[in-house]
Amino acid sequence: MRSGNILVAQGGGPTSVVNCSLVGVVEEAKRSGRKKVNGIIGAVHGIDGIINEQLIDLRKEPSVTLKGIHRKPGAALGSCRRKMAEDDYGRIIEVFRKYDVRYFLYIGGNGSMHTAHTLDRLAKTLSYGLTVVGIPKTIDNDLAHTDHCPGFGSAARYYASVTREIGLDVASLPPPISVIETLGRNTGWLAAASALARDKEDDAPNLIYCPERVFDLETFLSDVKKIYDRLGRAVVVVSEGLKDESGLYLGGNKNKASRDGFGRDLPGGAASFLAEEISSRLHIRARSEKPGLAARTSIEHVSKVDQREAYLAGQTAARYALNGESGVMMTLERKPGKKYHCAIGAVRLEEVAIAEKMLPKNFINSRGNDVTNEFIDYCRPLIGDSVRSFSSLTSRKFTISKSDV
Amino acid sequence: MRSGNILVAQGGGPTSVVNCSLVGVVEEAKRSGRKKVNGIIGAVHGIDGIINEQLIDLRKEPSVTLKGIHRKPGAALGSCRRKMAEDDYGRIIEVFRKYDVRYFLYIGGNGSMHTAHTLDRLAKTLSYGLTVVGIPKTIDNDLAHTDHCPGFGSAARYYASVTREIGLDVASLPPPISVIETLGRNTGWLAAASALARDKEDDAPNLIYCPERVFDLETFLSDVKKIYDRLGRAVVVVSEGLKDESGLYLGGNKNKASRDGFGRDLPGGAASFLAEEISSRLHIRARSEKPGLAARTSIEHVSKVDQREAYLAGQTAARYALNGESGVMMTLERKPGKKYHCAIGAVRLEEVAIAEKMLPKNFINSRGNDVTNEFIDYCRPLIGDSVRSFSSLTSRKFTISKSDV
Numbered sequence: 001m002r003s004g005n006i007l008v009a010q011g012g013g014p015t016s017v018v019n020c021s022l023v024g025v026v027e028e029a030k031r032s033g034r035k036k037v038n039g040i041i042g043a044v045h046g047i048d049g050i051i052n053e054q055l056i057d058l059r060k061e062p063s064v065t066l067k068g069i070h071r072k073p074g075a076a077l078g079s080c081r082r083k084m085a086e087d088d089y090g091r092i093i094e095v096f097r098k099y100d101v102r103y104f105l106y107i108g109g110n111g112s113m114h115t116a117h118t119l120d121r122l123a124k125t126l127s128y129g130l131t132v133v134g135i136p137k138t139i140d141n142d143l144a145h146t147d148h149c150p151g152f153g154s155a156a157r158y159y160a161s162v163t164r165e166i167g168l169d170v171a172s173l174p175p176p177i178s179v180i181e182t183l184g185r186n187t188g189w190l191a192a193a194s195a196l197a198r199d200k201e202d203d204a205p206n207l208i209y210c211p212e213r214v215f216d217l218e219t220f221l222s223d224v225k226k227i228y229d230r231l232g233r234a235v236v237v238v239s240e241g242l243k244d245e246s247g248l249y250l251g252g253n254k255n256k257a258s259r260d261g262f263g264r265d266l267p268g269g270a271a272s273f274l275a276e277e278i279s280s281r282l283h284i285r286a287r288s289e290k291p292g293l294a295a296r297t298s299i300e301h302v303s304k305v306d307q308r309e310a311y312l313a314g315q316t317a318a319r320y321a322l323n324g325e326s327g328v329m330m331t332l333e334r335k336p337g338k339k340y341h342c343a344i345g346a347v348r349l350e351e352v353a354i355a356e357k358m359l360p361k362n363f364i365n366s367r368g369n370d371v372t373n374e375f376i377d378y379c380r381p382l383i384g385d386s387v388r389s390f391s392s393l394t395s396r397k398f399t400i401s402k403s404d405v
Numbered sequence: 406m407r408s409g410n411i412l413v414a415q416g417g418g419p420t421s422v423v424n425c426s427l428v429g430v431v432e433e434a435k436r437s438g439r440k441k442v443n444g445i446i447g448a449v450h451g452i453d454g455i456i457n458e459q460l461i462d463l464r465k466e467p468s469v470t471l472k473g474i475h476r477k478p479g480a481a482l483g484s485c486r487r488k489m490a491e492d493d494y495g496r497i498i499e500v501f502r503k504y505d506v507r508y509f510l511y512i513g514g515n516g517s518m519h520t521a522h523t524l525d526r527l528a529k530t531l532s533y534g535l536t537v538v539g540i541p542k543t544i545d546n547d548l549a550h551t552d553h554c555p556g557f558g559s560a561a562r563y564y565a566s567v568t569r570e571i572g573l574d575v576a577s578l579p580p581p582i583s584v585i586e587t588l589g590r591n592t593g594w595l596a597a598a599s600a601l602a603r604d605k606e607d608d609a610p611n612l613i614y615c616p617e618r619v620f621d622l623e624t625f626l627s628d629v630k631k632i633y634d635r636l637g638r639a640v641v642v643v644s645e646g647l648k649d650e651s652g653l654y655l656g657g658n659k660n661k662a663s664r665d666g667f668g669r670d671l672p673g674g675a676a677s678f679l680a681e682e683i684s685s686r687l688h689i690r691a692r693s694e695k696p697g698l699a700a701r702t703s704i705e706h707v708s709k710v711d712q713r714e715a716y717l718a719g720q721t722a723a724r725y726a727l728n729g730e731s732g733v734m735m736t737l738e739r740k741p742g743k744k745y746h747c748a749i750g751a752v753r754l755e756e757v758a759i760a761e762k763m764l765p766k767n768f769i770n771s772r773g774n775d776v777t778n779e780f781i782d783y784c785r786p787l788i789g790d791s792v793r794s795f796s797s798l799t800s801r802k803f804t805i806s807k808s809d810v
Contacts, residue, residue, distance in 0.1 A: 060799070165703060172483050290696075300705040397460070
C-alpha cells in the first residue's frame with residue numbers, strides 16, 4: 001500500500017458523540033506513523049468542504065484540543081446535507097488527487113454511506129487508488145446490518161431521563177397530560193427508548209407510539225382516556241415521524257419552504273397536534289413538549305457506552321482504511337452472553353446505502369402503544385449508566401396523638 | 406408562643422429546587438426541638454391535601470430520604486392549582502384546629518401567596534392562633550419585592566445551557582434557523598436568561614423576544630433576515646408569553662378545554678408559529694424546539710446557588726414562623742458589593758399576593774430583540790457555575806507540502 005493523506009468528513013445531523021468518532025480517526029491515524037499516512041485532513045462542512053477545498057490540518061491540532069472536542073455538541077468539523085449533483089463526484093476525486101488523499105473516512109448516516117459508496121466505485125472506474133470507509137452515525141438508529149448506531153445510545157438516554165423527570169412533575173401536579181415528541185423521522189427507536197424511564201408499572205411513559213404502526217387517532221384517544229381514568233394523569237411519548245392515513249406527518253408543516261435539503265417534508269408538530277386533540281375531544285388538559293435539537297446536543301445525558309463505541313468505530317475505521325479495505329462501513333456486532341459486549345465489524349457500503357432499519361415487530365406490543373421487554377433488553381445496555389433515580393417520601397399518614405393536641 | 410404542629414405545603418408548578426425549600430423547613434423544624442414544635446405535617450397536593458385531610462408525618466421521614474428528595478424533580482409532597490372557593494378557607498381552619506396546626510408554611514408563587522394571606526387574615530378574624538409564612542417559588546421570577554425567586558436560577562441555567570448546545574449544532578450544520586420557546590407565561594425572565602449562553606458576539610442566541618414588549622411580526626422577520634444574511638444561521642429565543650396585537654398568545658391553543666385550572670388561556674406554540682412564518686415568508690428553513698416541562702425538571706442543570714437559596718428560604722421561613730412572625734413571605738435581598746451575596750428578608754404577604762414583576766425597561770435593549778448588559782450582570786450569579794464551555798478546533802488550513810505529494 002502506498003502512502004498518502006487521509007481525509008475525514010462529517011455528514012448529516014450531528015449527534016452528541018459524533019466528535020468521538022472523529023477523534024478516534026485522528027488519534028489512530030497519528031498513531032500509525034508517517035510512513036503509512038502523512039497528512040491528516042479534515043473537510044469543513046463535509047462534502048461542501050471537499051468541493052470548495054476548505055480543508056484543515058488535523059495533525060496540527062494539539063492533543064488537548066482533540067480531548068476537548070470529544071465532549072462537544074454539534075459536528076466539530078462542520079457537517080452538511082448536500083444534495084449530490086452528478087458533477088460533484090468527479091470534482092471530489094479531482095480534489096483528492098490534488099491533495100493526494102488516498103484514504104477517505106466519512107462519518108454519517110445512510111445518505112452519507114450512499115455518497116461514500118458512489119465515490120468508492122468512481123475511484124475504481126478512474127483507477128484512482130482510494131480507500132473509502134464509512135463510520136455509522138445517527139441518533140435515529142436506522143442503519144441496517146449493525147446492532148445499533150453510534151449516537152443512538154446518548155439520544156436514547158436523553159429521552160429516558162427527560163421522560164422520567166417530566167413524569168415526576170406531572171405526577172406531582174395533576175391533572176395534566178403531557179405529550180412528549182421525540183426525534184426520528186421514519187422510525188420509532190427514540191420514542192421506544194423513553195420506556196427506559198420506567199422503574200415500575202405506571203411510571204412515565206404510560207404510552208408510546210412509533211411510526212412503524214399505522215396511527216389511528218380514535219385508538220389513541222381511547223388509550224389516553226383509559227390511562228387518565230385510572231391514574232388521573234398520563235405521559236405519552238410520540239415519534240415526530242407519526243403519519244396520518246394520507247401519509248402526511250401528524251401536525252406537520254405543509255409548506256414547501258420547510259422541506260429539507262433533499263426536498264422531503266419535515267416532521268415536527270405531532271405532540272402539539274395530539275395535545276390539542278386530547279384537550280378538545282376528551283376535555284382533559286394536555287400540553288406538549290418537544291425538546292427537538294436539545295436531544296441530540298445534550299452532553300449532560302451522553303451514554304458512556306455510546307461515547308466509547310463511537311470512538312472505537314472511528315479508530316477501527318482508520319485501521320481498516322490503512323489496511324486498504326475499501327468500500328465498507330463499520331458495524332457494531334453484539335456478542336452473545338449475559339454481559340453486554342459489542343465488537344466492531346464491517347459491512348459492504350452498498351448494503352447500508354439505501355436500507356432503513358425499522359423497529360422489528362417483536363419490539364412493539366400488539367396494541368401498538370408500548371414496547372416489549374425484548375426491546376428493553378436490547379436498548380438498556382446502550383444507554384450506559386442507568387437513568388438517574390430519585391428518592392420518594394415514605395409518606396406515613398399523620399395521626400393525632402394525645403401529645404399533639 | 407404556645408407549642409403546636411407545623412404544616413407545610415407546596416402550591417403551583419414545581420421547580421427543580423422546590424424540594425430544597427421543603428427540606429429546609431423540615432430540618433429547621435426538627436432542629437428547633439419538640440418544645441417549640443411537635444408534629445411536622447406535610448399536606449399531600451397542597452391545599453387539596455389539607456381540605457381532604459391527606460396529611461403525612463414528615464418527622465418520621467428518615468434523614469437520608471430528606472437528603473434524597475433535595476435533588477428530585479417535581480413537588481415531593483405533590484402540588485395543586487386549586488381555584489379557591491369561599492368555603493375552602495373555613496374548611497382549612499377547621500382542619501388546622503383538628504390537627505392543632507399552629508404554623509402554616511406555604512411554598513408557592515403569587516397565587517399561593519394570595520391564599521396564604523387570606524388564611525392569615527381569616528385566622529385573626531376567628532381568633533385562631535396561627536402563624537402563616539410564605540416561601541417564594543417560581544421559575545417565572547415574577548414575584549415582587551424579592552431580588553429573584555428560588556427556582557428561577559435553575560431554569561435560567563437550563564435555557565442558557567440548552568441554547569449554547571443547540572447553537573453549536575446549528576452552527577455545525579447550516580442553514581437552519583432554530584426558534585427555541587421558553588416557559589414564562591407573562592414575563593420574559595427565562596427567555597432573557599438564554600443570553601447567558603453567549604461567550605462572544607454572534608454566539609447563540611442571536612435574538613431574544615420577551616412579552617414585556619409588543620410583538621411585531623414584520624420587525625421580527627426583518628431582524629431574523631438580517632442575522633441570517635450575515636451569519637447564514639440564527640438561533641432565536643422566544644417566550645411562550647408573546648402575544649399578538651389582539652392580546653392572544655402567538656400560535657396559542659384557542660380551545661376552551663386547554664385553559665388552566667383558573668380558566669386562563671394557555672400559551673405554548675409561539676416558536677412553532679414563528680418557525681412557520683420564517684419558512685413561508687423568508688423562504689429560509691426554520692425549525693422549533695420547545696423543551697417545555699423539561700426546563701423546570703432538569704436536575705442535571707440545577708444551579709447550586711438556587712439550590713442553596715431555596716433551602717435557606719425554607720429554613721428561615723420555619724424560624725420566622727416559630728418566632729410567631731405571621732403574614733410574611735421570605736425574600737432574597739441582594740447585598741451591594743462585587744461578590745454576589747443574598748440575605749433572606751421578609752415582605753408582607755399582601756404586597757406580593759397580586760403583584761407581578763415584569764422585566765424592567767433597562768433589562769431589554771431598545772430594539773426589543775435582546776437583553777442589556779445590566780440584565781446579564783443581574784442574572785449571571787443566579788445560575789451558579791457557568792454554563793459548560795466547549796473546545797474548538799484551531800482549524801489551521803491544510804497546505805500541500807512537497808512531502809505530501
